[in-house]
Amino acid sequence: MGISRHATAHWEGDLKTGQGQLSTPQSGLMDNTRYGFNSRFGDVKGTNPEELIAAAHAGCFTMALSAKLTEAGHPPEALDTRAEVDLSMEGGPTISAIRLKTKAKIPGIDAAKFRAVADDAKQNCPVSKALSAVPITLEAELV
The missing domain is CATH 3.30.300.20 (K homology (KH) domain)
Incomplete structure (x- = not known):
């Protein structure tokens, strides 16, 4: 068996006004880091x-x-x-x-x-x- 890694995503609301959180539990690199429409398609702070x-x-x-x-x-x-x-x-x-x-x-x-x-x-x-x-x-x- 190979190595398996994972991350999680949680989203609430519609695409444009909703928001989500991403996590990389093993590394702790991202611990409930925010992401959303405006951090992806605009210039709001957050990841994508x-x-x-x-x-x-x-x-x-x-x-x-x-x-x-x-x-x-x-x-x-x-x-x-x-x-x-x-x-x-x-x-x-x-x-x-x-x-x-x-x-x-x-x-x-x-x-x-x-x-x-x-x-x-x-x-x-x-x-x-x-x-x-x-x-x-x-x-x-x-x-």
């Missing part, structure tokens, strides 16, 4: 599904990149990744694009090798695979 997908993708990709760099003989000193998830409203809300932007400090690696390893991590991290219906791009920079 796209932000959580971005966090999951940034974390997964960065771990995969670290593993693949280490396997290639170039363990990283530091990796910083930003994931941007676009929500298109054309034809109804749809996740339309994901951009991964990573900066890496890796001794002894050249740009071509780094790019090849980064592309491999993008293609093969579990979250990238799960989100494969969405176009995913990668900007990878050595610093």
Whole structure:
């Protein structure tokens, strides 16, 4: 059997005026964190599904990149990744694009090798695979 993780969502009310809470009980990262229509489609403070997908993708990709760099003989000193998830409203809300932007400090690696390893991590991290219906791009920079 594999590893299973979970999060919970609670919602009260209609879509536009209702509100909900998200929790990640195992980690405590989110303990009844608010989310709602205006935190998703507006600028009200709170989280939203796209932000959580971005966090999951940034974390997964960065771990995969670290593993693949280490396997290639170039363990990283530091990796910083930003994931941007676009929500298109054309034809109804749809996740339309994901951009991964990573900066890496890796001794002894050249740009071509780094790019090849980064592309491999993008293609093969579990979250990238799960989100494969969405176009995913990668900007990878050595610093």
